[in-house]
Amino acid sequence: MSIDLKNVDYVYDSGEPFEYFALRGISLHIDDGAFVGIVGRTGSGKSTLVEHLNGLLFSTRGDVIVDDEIVRNERTVLAKVRRRVGIVFQYPEDQFFAETIFEEVAFGCRNYGFSKEQVDESVHKAMSTVGLDSERFLSLSPFQLSGGEQRRVAIASVIAMGQKYIILDEPTAGLDSGSKLAVLAELESLRQTANVTVILVSHNMDEVAEFCKQVVVLDGGTVAFQGSTDAFFRDAGLVDRTGLELPQSYRLARALKECGSTLTVNECSTDRMLDSLRLCVSDLGGA
Amino acid sequence: MALSRSFVLGQHYPGTSVVHRSGALVKLVSTIALMIGVFVATKTVQYIPIAFFLVVGIGVSRIPLRFFARGLKPILFLIVLTVVVQIFFTPGTPVWQFWFVRVTREGLGLAGFILCRLVLLTLVSVLLTASTSPIELTDAISDLLKPLSHIGVPSAEIALVMSIAMRFVPTILEETERIIRAQVSRGARIGEGSLVVRMKSFIPILIPLFVSSFRRADDLAVAMEARGFRVGSPRTRYHARHFQSFDAFILLGTAAALSGVILWRLFL
Numbered sequence: 001m002s003i004d005l006k007n008v009d010y011v012y013d014s015g016e017p018f019e020y021f022a023l024r025g026i027s028l029h030i031d032d033g034a035f036v037g038i039v040g041r042t043g044s045g046k047s048t049l050v051e052h053l054n055g056l057l058f059s060t061r062g063d064v065i066v067d068d069e070i071v072r073n074e075r076t077v078l079a080k081v082r083r084r085v086g087i088v089f090q091y092p093e094d095q096f097f098a099e100t101i102f103e104e105v106a107f108g109c110r111n112y113g114f115s116k117e118q119v120d121e122s123v124h125k126a127m128s129t130v131g132l133d134s135e136r137f138l139s140l141s142p143f144q145l146s147g148g149e150q151r152r153v154a155i156a157s158v159i160a161m162g163q164k165y166i167i168l169d170e171p172t173a174g175l176d177s178g179s180k181l182a183v184l185a186e187l188e189s190l191r192q193t194a195n196v197t198v199i200l201v202s203h204n205m206d207e208v209a210e211f212c213k214q215v216v217v218l219d220g221g222t223v224a225f226q227g228s229t230d231a232f233f234r235d236a237g238l239v240d241r242t243g244l245e246l247p248q249s250y251r252l253a254r255a256l257k258e259c260g261s262t263l264t265v266n267e268c269s270t271d272r273m274l275d276s277l278r279l280c281v282s283d284l285g286g287a
Numbered sequence: 288m289a290l291s292r293s294f295v296l297g298q299h300y301p302g303t304s305v306v307h308r309s310g311a312l313v314k315l316v317s318t319i320a321l322m323i324g325v326f327v328a329t330k331t332v333q334y335i336p337i338a339f340f341l342v343v344g345i346g347v348s349r350i351p352l353r354f355f356a357r358g359l360k361p362i363l364f365l366i367v368l369t370v371v372v373q374i375f376f377t378p379g380t381p382v383w384q385f386w387f388v389r390v391t392r393e394g395l396g397l398a399g400f401i402l403c404r405l406v407l408l409t410l411v412s413v414l415l416t417a418s419t420s421p422i423e424l425t426d427a428i429s430d431l432l433k434p435l436s437h438i439g440v441p442s443a444e445i446a447l448v449m450s451i452a453m454r455f456v457p458t459i460l461e462e463t464e465r466i467i468r469a470q471v472s473r474g475a476r477i478g479e480g481s482l483v484v485r486m487k488s489f490i491p492i493l494i495p496l497f498v499s500s501f502r503r504a505d506d507l508a509v510a511m512e513a514r515g516f517r518v519g520s521p522r523t524r525y526h527a528r529h530f531q532s533f534d535a536f537i538l539l540g541t542a543a544a545l546s547g548v549i550l551w552r553l554f555l
Contacts, residue, residue, distance in 0.1 A: 083474075111474030
């Protein structure tokens, strides 16, 4: 089971003189249980692509296939697809409407006809996944929380539905650095414990390098790269051509290499980079 | 996206023609005068001066006729209904009869008269809104209301409220789409089921919309005050406009068309 896109085009004003290809010939494969990053400069088609995956938009040409189901504008198909693919949009706390956090998180579960016990269980589980104490929070109003807490409740309101694929569009935008890392770590643990596929749309390359094993790079509505995140960031020319930035760790590694240093660092994450650097430096000190 | 595309706002068709560049206040006054003229006329032929002026205006504006046809579409039903009623239910000399259905000469005449009246009224207002941006139009309305400020009507504030409201219509439509997408992704079914269920399904859209609108209003108020706005203080305009020669042409043409109708009605 997986998400596959086959030669997908999405055209605004198709056939008109001002037709505009938002997506052009996109072919993709996203494995179950992966943590995939979708990156690209502003206007490269990331959000348009993501909205194809749960049937908010439909391709002009080509097929979007979610677990053998071709996404079409038919009620039964859409119900099935949306039951499997959840999206946390940018600034998801803007969608809050309920009087209590419990009601907010339970909204999706109720829409999918969960029984009362299932709703209770899903809400508690989702709250603990995003690191919020059910006892303390569930009876509060979602509007009286801090920004970081609101973001977590919004994420919980999607993951409570127990979908197989969770797409997050810039989930860490506007959060302080501590909350950023915590939110992403919670998603990683969700992926490991519940075998949920996480698709992360992000502009923050440090995040992508640290959490996404695979990456899809969009440029001008086409796929510029698809594969291992490490391979992408090692190709500094491609990173530059697609309008992206190298993560800090890869920049340091490059700089060390360029000045012929014998120091080597682990690029995969900032923490590991610091660890490997510490190791190297203590080796030097010992020598 | 779909919502804001299908929703043609204020029907503005940007351009650089003389009609577009002439003053909004002049056009607004002219439109009102022409509408008065339309109602002054008592016979179809008396519409000729207004129709002539309007045809010249439409031609000079270089706005495609398709655009005017689209403006007529919303009132098509009203036009057809009134014309049909006039044709079949006016007493007079019959020209065609079948069973109890009777078409009279007077009915046909009246139908033509009403048809011309509705079409002229619509086309005049479409030409105004097509050639004038909503912001220019609100400025013109505020100019028109200005004399009322002497008797305590807050005309400047009314104009400000109107232009802020217009400015935020596209923003709020976009926001609505964003919220609908988010709630649909959470399994909400909008516009399905019984009336009660349908009404309930709008709550998760309306409440976030209100919350964000209040927040936006708050931000806007702070931003305006930070840039020196005070209620009741005199304001200048960024786009100061001066009377130009073609403004005079429009006013003269309007006066000619209006007096033509009045004279025709009085003396012919």
